[in-house]
Amino acid sequence: MSKLFPKSANKLPLQIIVYLVVLAGVVTAGATYYMTPKYTRVGYAPVQPVPYSHALHAGQLGIDCRYCHSNVEKSGVANLPTSQTCMNCHNQVKKDSPLLAVVRHSYETGEAVPWVKVHQTPDYVYFNHAIHVNRGVSCVECHGKINEMEVVTHAQPLSMGFCLDCHRNPAPRVREPGDVFNLDSATIAQKSGLEAAHKFLKDRNIKPPQSCSGCHR
Amino acid sequence: MRNVYLVTAFVVVLAVSILGFRGTPFTKPPIDVFPEWAFPGMKRQPKPYPQGASRFFADGRADRPLPPGVVSRDPLRNDYALYEGKAADGSWLRGFPSALTVDAKLMARGKERFTIYCAPCHGAVGDGNGITKQYGMGATPTYHDPRLRDMAEGEIFNTITHGKNNMLSYADKLLPEDRWAVILYVRALQRAQTGTVSDVPADHRKELGL
Numbered sequence: 027m028s029k030l031f032p033k034s035a036n037k038l039p040l041q042i043i044v045y046l047v048v049l050a051g052v053v054t055a056g057a058t059y060y061m062t063p064k065y066t067r068v069g070y071a072p073v074q075p076v077p078y079s080h081a082l083h084a085g086q087l088g089i090d091c092r093y094c095h096s097n098v099e100k101s102g103v104a105n106l107p108t109s110q111t112c113m114n115c116h117n118q119v120k121k122d123s124p125l126l127a128v129v130r131h132s133y134e135t136g137e138a139v140p141w142v143k144v145h146q147t148p149d150y151v152y153f154n155h156a157i158h159v160n161r162g163v164s165c166v167e168c169h170g171k172i173n174e175m176e177v178v179t180h181a182q183p184l185s186m187g188f189c190l191d192c193h194r195n196p197a198p199r200v201r202e203p204g205d206v207f208n209l210d211s212a213t214i215a216q217k218s219g220l221e222a223a224h225k226f227l228k229d230r231n232i233k234p235p236q237s238c239s240g241c242h243r
Numbered sequence: 244m245r246n247v248y249l250v251t252a253f254v255v256v257l258a259v260s261i262l263g264f265r266g267t268p269f270t271k272p273p274i275d276v277f278p279e280w281a282f283p284g285m286k287r288q289p290k291p292y293p294q295g296a297s298r299f300f301a302d303g304r305a306d307r308p309l310p311p312g313v314v315s316r317d318p319l320r321n322d323y324a325l326y327e328g329k330a331a332d333g334s335w336l337r338g339f340p341s342a343l344t345v346d347a348k349l350m351a352r353g354k355e356r357f358t359i360y361c362a363p364c365h366g367a368v369g370d371g372n373g374i375t376k377q378y379g380m381g382a383t384p385t386y387h388d389p390r391l392r393d394m395a396e397g398e399i400f401n402t403i404t405h406g407k408n409n410m411l412s413y414a415d416k417l418l419p420e421d422r423w424a425v426i427l428y429v430r431a432l433q434r435a436q437t438g439t440v441s442d443v444p445a446d447h448r449k450e451l452g453l
Contacts, residue, residue: 041244048248052255060262061276069268087374090359096416103293114411115364119379138294138304148286179268 063183070180072142075128077177084209085173091165091207102154106141109133144178145169150242159207161232162200166209167192173209189241193234197223200232326419328397328404336397343423353428356421360413361429369432381409386429387436399426 059065083089092098094107109132116126132139145168147153159165165172170181182188192199198215200223205211214223226232235241279287291297291305300307320326324340339345364373369386376383384391391399403422406412417425440453 038244045244045247049251052251056255056258059265065262065265066274066276069266070273071268071270072272073270087363087378089363089374092359093363093416101293106294108415110411110415115375115378115380117411118381118409119375136308137302149288149290150285180273 063185063188067180068183070144071177072144074142074177075140077125079176080172080178081174081176091172091209098155098159101156102152104155106139109139144180145184147184152241152243160203161230162203162206162214162226163192163196164201164206164209164211164213167199171209190236193236193240196232196234197227200226202226324397325423328395328400330397334397335395335401337395339396339423339427343420345427349424349427350431352421353424353426353431356417357425357428360416361425364410368436369429386433392433396423396426396430399429 083094084091094111095104096107096111098104109129112126112129113133116123116129120126128139131137168182168184170179172178197220199213200215201211201213202217214226275286277286293306295305296303297305322340322342323329323331324336325342328336330336343349358367361369362373364371364375364380364383365386366372366383371383371385373380373383386392400419400422402410403417403425404412404414404419413422440448443451443453
């Protein structure tokens with residue numbers, strides 16, 4: 027019988043176990059890296075029906091976010107602008123541009139412009155824009171430097187861990203109310219130190235919920 | 244055994260070269276780790292969303308336009324000064340509606356709203372030289388001529404509400420109270436253009452180097 031299994035076969039069970047441990051490590055690393063929104067969503071930059079540039083409108087021209095997303099301070103939803111909002115300027119500026127044909131068609135017929143949604147939380151997450159911007163959370167915290175983007179690109183994972191990072195420790199991320207819509211502004215902590223940020227939170231009684239029902243219902 | 248490790252390493256390299264790294268821009272719809280077919284009705288629930296799509300309605304949208312003749316359930320808007328800018332006799336209101344308190348708070352609100360919605364075309368000081376002018380916007384009138392100085396507040400309110408010439412309505416962006424706040428700030432801008440040193444309080448003159 028000694029010929030059937032070579033002597034090296036004695037090590038084989040151990041080698042298989044070692045390999046399985048290595049394999050489990052590789053699979054875990056892969057899943058951790060690839061199976062989260064940090065990989066699946068960050069970088070998503072769909073082709074939009076109109077090549078609207080935030081870098082031009084919000085960055086170069088300095089138009090306030092609220093000019094178009096006009097209900098963001100009043101509503102849970104930061105609305106997309108009506109096509110009339112586009113036509114406020116584009117009934118005169120580049121009014122015959124073929125790139126704006128979709129907007130003109132929408133303005134004349136009332137059909138919606140088929141914008142592609144970039145940032146999308148699951149339906150069981152009830153994110154409220156108004157409550158965040160009115161408490162000093164700037165657009166830039168979740169959306170990145172939109173004012174520098176030619177094409178809107180998903181900048182942050184917007185996963186539950188991402189939300190909780192800030193809900194557990196909001197102090198380094200809050201801004202003065204006047205700075206919320208200025209995406210290049212510094213946070214209170216950067217301007218006047220963490221202590222000032224903690225005071226800001228205390229004065230305004232800002233206590234982000236960490237309970238499930240704070241965001242899920 | 245060595246071959247097994249080599250194959251594993253090859254598979255890892257292959258997977259990384261196909262999947263790429265985090266944060267690389269891409270245009271295709273994102274991969275769903277928990278796809279809809281495996282967990283139906285969780286992530287995408289069958290309910291209408293603001294500005295969302297709906298397969299139920301013929302025009303494909305979940306937001307419904309108001310049917311003709313619909314009556315608002317909000318409190319009756321019978322304060323014609325506040326909501327229409329008209330005085331009791333039907334002429335344009337001069338001054339501000341009595342329902343509003345004209346104070347520094349209203350002025351601050353007006354400045355903020357003006358900067359967001361008006362300044363891009365009318366300019367920060369209301370001279371009609373907003374940023375859009377450099378990009379082909381037509382002639383935007385300056386606030387600092389006799390016609391607009393003497394215009395009744397109610398008529399300015401009407402212009403913001405319904406638009407005029409090339410300017411479209413801003414009623415969807417500015418609530419009636421905000422429109423009055425903007426008018427108050429416009430009045431301040433007009434006043435500032437004709438201001439003299441005597442208008443500046445004595446204790447503030449130093450700040451202006453006067």
